Amino acid sequence: MVTLAQVARHAGVSPSTVSYVISGKRSISQDTRLRVERSIAELGYHPHAGARALASNRSHVIALVVPLRTDMFVPVMMEIAIAVTTTARRYAHDVLLLTSEEGPSAIKRIANSGLADAMILMDVELEDERIPLLRQTGTAAALIGLPADPAGLTCVDLDFEATGRLAADHLADLGHREVALIGPAESVYRRHTGFAERTLAGFRQQAGERGLRFLHRPCGDGHEAASGTLSRIFEERPGITGLVVQNEAALPHLLGQLRQSGRAVPEDVSVVAICPDDVALHSAPRLTSVSVPAKEMGQRAVELVMALAAGHPAEELTLLTPALTIRESSGPGPR
């Protein structure tokens, strides 16, 4: 192991000088800076993370808590996790991966062990047990998703209410009069993860505003659930010509079933999906969709949490504006 002391000797300076060259916390003459940098490269020096953390009281690590049970669409979670990791590296930080399995005690453990300077939580529930701990330990933290009471917390999420409104508006603009919202599994609603309810609320509001008659149904992830949900919807409301789908896993099954049952998309029924762009593009027909900006959510969470850890104030609520991309799955409603 190469130590800072060895670098100092090699460069003919004192240890503190090397330290300051690395941290940039005081001005160094061009000359010594260069010598030190050359020594660092030559010896292949990397600061010892533990020693640094001990002396400076900052670990340069962000903890990321991912859900065990997977309400969220897994590829979205993964994209967020990767965005968090690559963004963190831009701040010279690393990411510690935690699962919600360990429960609220993980918060205490991380906060007290100095393992991480900040936390990002990905599976926030409306009434999350960990939130009081976060507040009380004063940990720099960002939540991806919204709890019931975000006061004093830093949260990032897609504006799902606006998403619901956007989808309703698009269908109304196209002249549809009867529509349905197909959401995630019922268990997701019961667990109060929030995003599904918020989409529903926005959709309901705008549907009302625009005089749309609408139905809402949760839907499981498999083929059977999808075809069951679909047939029940059309049985109950044969006049439905517009579908909004917030369930990536069910999407291919839903589309297959639609095709199977002789309903052409978009001629007979228009589909608006709430999903990542690549899912929309890999479907047939390519789906008109509101994209879930996973990458941006991860990036923003890191930026916010870095600001907090540096002692700067951070915005309380960052709601990303949804964008609807019109593709081939939505068309004019009944003439």
Next chain:
Amino acid sequence: MVTLAQVARHAGVSPSTVSYVISGKRSISQDTRLRVERSIAELGYHPHAGARALASNRSHVIALVVPLRTDMFVPVMMEIAIAVTTTARRYAHDVLLLTSEEGPSAIKRIANSGLADAMILMDVELEDERIPLLRQTGTAAALIGLPADPAGLTCVDLDFEATGRLAADHLADLGHREVALIGPAESVYRRHTGFAERTLAGFRQQAGERGLRFLHRPCGDGHEAASGTLSRIFEERPGITGLVVQNEAALPHLLGQLRQSGRAVPEDVSVVAICPDDVALHSAPRLTSVSVPAKEMGQRAVELVMALAAGHPAEELTLLTPALTIRESSGPGPR
């Protein structure tokens, strides 16, 4: 922050005693152990990770390197990552998440900074640049996947050759004579990630052995790719009655297309999937499949790497035995 010294004072013992109570590295009288443990709980003490790493030269962290570009089915990656994390906790270790974006230099950085005691690599290519670094730094490491030359490395993977053979055998047993293997996208083969080639090799071998006539086609992930691949296959070999699919993303599209084109599963064509169980169970019909044991791969990788980090020798090659579960998508071949 509560320190070990405070705990010692509170319990009326010396710091080293507290340390030894925690590490279990020397015997402690029942009495003092209890007193110390009570103090720890009462004060809410957690050892400072950095200090511990500095003094002991062990960070209690495992680095997990995940691929950026996603050849592997994302939910499988995620399941492995989660299994690694939860298993690591059982060994009192945490997991540091790295992406392959940082490149081979990440290996050096981690090895030299003492950030992690061991590494698990998930996106191993046949000729992986990082392998020489691993060898040369002597880092305790486990690879998930097989490189071209695994000599001296610790690797964990599903036995994909056996998987290919198993699928071929199942179709042959059912009396099928003409079959096709639908694999991942061509780019995956070109990148030489290995698993696809190995399945193909096993399948080819056993198909030969059993007198099966067979075709192999890569297939993109979307609906268009799936239906194109499928129609080209049946155009070229109308007599095909058995399909092996190693492409989770294309699976729903493939099944939809089969239904669409009037081929009943399993009456007209049998389908054997290589995929996680939940994908097989969420399809219609439920798929006969060889399951990808993501969880077990993650667990094993951690166990192996922990053995290595402790200085014990570890097996060089751990190939998990594939298991085929017969469900509803495979039936008798042409009579």
Next chain:
DNA sequence: ATGAAAGCGCTAACAA
């Protein structure tokens, strides 16, 4: 612009 030196909180000899 640079150096000297005192810790940061813990582990692991060495002693008893």
Next chain:
DNA sequence: TTGTTAGCGCTTTCAT
């Protein structure tokens, strides 16, 4: 069975 103590490698005051 327990205590004493010398570092681990780095940051950061305090000097110069």
